[in-house]
Amino acid sequence: MNPSPTITGRKSSDSPVTNVTDFELARALDVASSVPDPEVPCVTVADLGILRSVTRNADGAILVRLTPTYSGCPAVIAIEMAVQSALLSAGIDAKIERVITPAWTTDWISAEGREKLRAYGIAPPVGASGGRRAFFSEDVIACPRCGSSNTSKVSEFGSTACKAHYRCDACSEPFDYFKCI
């Protein structure tokens, strides 16, 4: 899966006279991509893969599509408002659309996003998303501080819907793990 939001719009070939590109659309993508996630501010909405696309409609309006991580994620509205207001500050009046299909997966978190999470102290998701898992099965989660794989799960459910809570048994650091979904 490609984690990068797509950008489409008028192609340069649409204009026969000059090699025009859609600068406003490109800027909208830049601005929307740089909005931090309100609950995990070390990563942007583009890093997480929740910014799905920035496009120009047939009527000329800029359309930004966002997808929630979890059905009940309380940050959804905050994220939509943050993207809208960042665009407004840049002078771009965009329409925000919430899409749920295809369902968001942690597979869409970019390599850069995973590294930013780790540097921030949150262990990035391990492996690819899957369905049901065996009772009491444990993934090996490396401590984001010291790198030791000698860690224990404290709780399947952590400070936000998308995280579990772990403890490092080597350096004693408590840390969040971004759950694989």
Add this chain to the structure above:
Amino acid sequence: MAVAETLSQDTAVPAILELADDCLILGHRLSEWCGHAPILEEELALANMGLDLLGQARALYAYAGELEGKGRGEDDFAFLRREREYRNCLLVERENRDFAHTMLRQLYFAAFMQPHWHTIAATSGDETLRGIAAKAEKEMAYHLRHAGEWVIRMGDGTDESAARMADAVTELHRYTGEMFMASPARADAVAAGILPDPDSLRVEWDETIATVFRPANLTVPDVRMPQKGGRDGIHGEGMGHLLAELQFMQRAYPGQTW
């Protein structure tokens, strides 16, 4: 969206509301644990699971309102119906009682809903329902694992935890059969190809419960008096108390928004 155009509203809306009501009412029951959970980690887990269910309910109510086309939205369905209009199964409205009851109820429901959503995501003729289901399926996989592990821990735990878990099985198992019965609304939705026949999920549910009960030293009881009625709007005494709290703000301050 093809189905939404061809399917009669009378068929799809009540069947979707049954699913939504199950999610809303169980989500509300879990929210009642806020500030009362036995340990902090479970406080977070119960609230997180409640939030997942509430999110699923919201998506379903919003879609039901869109299909119905009468201007009703999430809040109208969640807060402004009378008790008889809620079509949740009886299991989800059962009182929390203790942590054993709550986790067993969660196991029973998640073991039903995880494969249920999986089947909807894979086979429903309705694009919106497939989308809602694809998200919900992953969330319910976590609920199933979390609740299943607790049922095993408590069933195979101390004398007291084992006794409480056995009590919970005796009390709650009689409510599980209703999940697999198709109401007339559901039968229409099955015929229209938007939802699966709940009875087709029975074998997998039985296997999941057996997988948990074996290490938990629990036995599936003989149910002599199976309980049903929720799908017809006939609820237990606890439902009125639940709705009194759930609906308080909208009843006291109609139209109030955050």
